[in-house]
Amino acid sequence: MIVRNVKDVIGTKDEVRTDTWMSRRVLLKKDGMGFSFHETTIFPRTRTHIHYQNHLEAVWVIEGDGHVETIADGKKHMLSPGVVYALNENDEHWLCGGETPLRVICVFNPPLTGQEVHDAKGVYPLPVAEAA
Template sequence: MIIADRAELQGTARDASGEGWTSLRLLVRSDGMGFSMTETQVLPGAVLRLQYKHHIEACYCIGGAGEVVELASGKVHPISAGVLYAPDAHDRHEVRVPSGGDALHLICVFSPALEGNEVHGPDGSYPMG
């Protein structure tokens, strides 16, 4: 049985952050589940250009509001509580959160699992684990 208490994970190697985002890694590769789960916040005013070349991801919004832009087509998808997005084909995308509002609060699942302390590289991806 795995029990992950966010209060105990904060401030550890599983509490990752970068410009415009924070991500608490609730499940990681060493937990042996085959996927990882994060509690992620995209901060107000952030524009994150991402492409997970080595992972697939699903993100479920539990608070805040923003948008995801498919960079190949320019299609814009509003994201708010209750909406899931999943760049299932390693899609290049941007996550945007307007300034002056609340952070976009997401629960994200990655496959394969993250090590736990990754940050985005210059191309917007995490390294292959």
């Protein structure tokens, strides 16, 4: 059994920050669960381009506000506590923070190794051993 407290990730290499978000990666590929599990905060009034070509992601909004906008059709979906969205088709999108920090719980498949950040196209790369 794995038991962790997200507080134990604060200030470690598993807390990853960019200009628009901060992610505390609680379960990772090394844990052997087949998915990774993260608590992420999207900073207020920011906009992040995301296009997970190598991963599927499910997101559950815990607190705060914002919206997700799919690039293919321009649809905006408002985000507030209790909303879940799933990028089941590797949807390219903008994730936008609202007036308050947007705190979400995320699950990735395949699991992340922990240090990923979006590249210029909004993608998390596959680990070298999996890229083919």
